[in-house]
Amino acid sequence: MTESSTTPVRPVLLHDREGKVLALLPAAALLDLGRLCQLAGRELQPVKAEDAQRFFSQPALRSESGLEQLLSLPLLVDEQCPEADWQCREPHSGWQFALAQPPAHERVQIGSFALPAQTPQESVGLSDTQVINRAVERFTGLRVQQRLEDLLGLPGLSESMHSIVRLRSNPDAGVDDLVPVVKRDPSLSAQVMGWASSPYYAAPGKVRSIEDAVIRVLGFDLVINLALGVAMGKVLQLPEDIPRGSIYHWDQAIFTATLCEKLAAKAQLDERPRPGLAYLAGLLHNFGYLVLGHLFPPYFSRLSRYIEANPHLEQQQVEQEVLHVTREQIGGWLLESWKLPDEVSMAVRCQQVPEEAGEHQVYAQLLFLASRLLRAEGLSDGPRVEVPASLLEQLQLAPDQVRQAVDEVKAQADSLAQISRLFDARN
Incomplete structure (x- = not known):
């Protein structure tokens, strides 16, 4: 079986209170959880990323018996998968394995739950x-x-934040325009002083004023950008x-x-x-x-x-x-x-x-x-x-x-x- 003749398939591990289920679908497709749950008759959801990585990284799965045990799980196979020559790759762990033909046992269900990943x-x-x-x-x-x-x-921006936005949009604005805006807003003043004193900026000496914080430590651009970020976080x-x-x-x-x-x-x-x-x-x-x-x-x-x-x-x-x-x-x-x-x-x-x-x-x-x-x-x-x-x-x-x-x-x-x-x- 050559690389060019195989079909890329993606395994996805899901679970609910009844246990684990393995879904197999075309690698590039989008897994439609609604359709998949309807096919299985169960309220399935994907396992967490770190759990999937841990599960598929098990050395035992690399053996023939380990792979056989994996494929003995209840299987949901999308009908778009062909009848032979699969190259399977799990995205969280990167583990790959080949199948000459899809598994066939009583717990295999075939249906439609893969959608093309494209803009509607x-x-x-x-x-x-x-x-x-x-x-x-x-x-x-x-x-x-x-x-x-x-x-x-959405809550509106405060008046000081509107002033900050206007300054951000004005290419001629400078520190002299910014400092008065910061001083008028007690919350923003406290934040600016806190930023200037933080270990990340490692300002030499003690920061003693808003002017000192803006001019010597942070600068015009950084104060405006951080202030806008905090304002968005409050919204x-x-x-x-x-x-x-x-x-x-x-x-x-x-x-x-x-x-x-x-x-x-x-x-x-x-x-x-x-x-x-x-x-x-x-x-x-x-x-x-x-x-x-x-x-x-x-x-x-x-x-x-x-x-x-x-x-x-x-x-x-x-x-x-x-x-x-x-x-x-x-x-x-x-x-x-x-x-x-x-x-x-x-x-x-x-x-x-x-x-x-x-x-x-x-x-x-x-x-x-x-x-x-x-x-x-x-x-x-x-x-x-x-x-x-x-x-x-x-x-x-x-x-x-x-x-x-x-x-x-x-x-x-x-x-x-x-x-x-x-x-x-x-x-």
């Missing part, structure tokens, strides 16, 4: 606002007749039932922001990206995920289980299938409606397809690159995929520069995680 055609040609409207109407039963911002029911709380084993949301945000800033500073482009805007795009790159949790709470648990069952897919592909709208669509739209800089809102909206970001493509490229580099280090969620060499060429980044930036973020991860806790409204 109904969203093609629609604006983001139209897509979001359709999703809201479909899942809440509400007709969107008022302004969508009102329907979302929306983290959903409760997230995919099990996922990286803490604000850790991912601060890791991505820091790496985007470092990569932006190293990019040797004629028109170099502004590191401060790259940082803010990274900090808010996943904000749409919080909005999805706010908008569709009854369906969010279902979305989390689907993400767990399909770790090989980009999460927005799963969101399209389950909610018919993605975090990038709703996040980019909301940041634009809040008047954040176009570089940021377009980077967030187009981070999966940077070429669609137009004149702001470089910021979307930095997000695309940073997220995939962090996934490879276990610092961000999503499938681990190769970074296109052409992307480094487009950004004028040398591989050793990229490696250095990633190593710096890894070395600072614990200190960065301490800062990320400031963004969670529950802390």
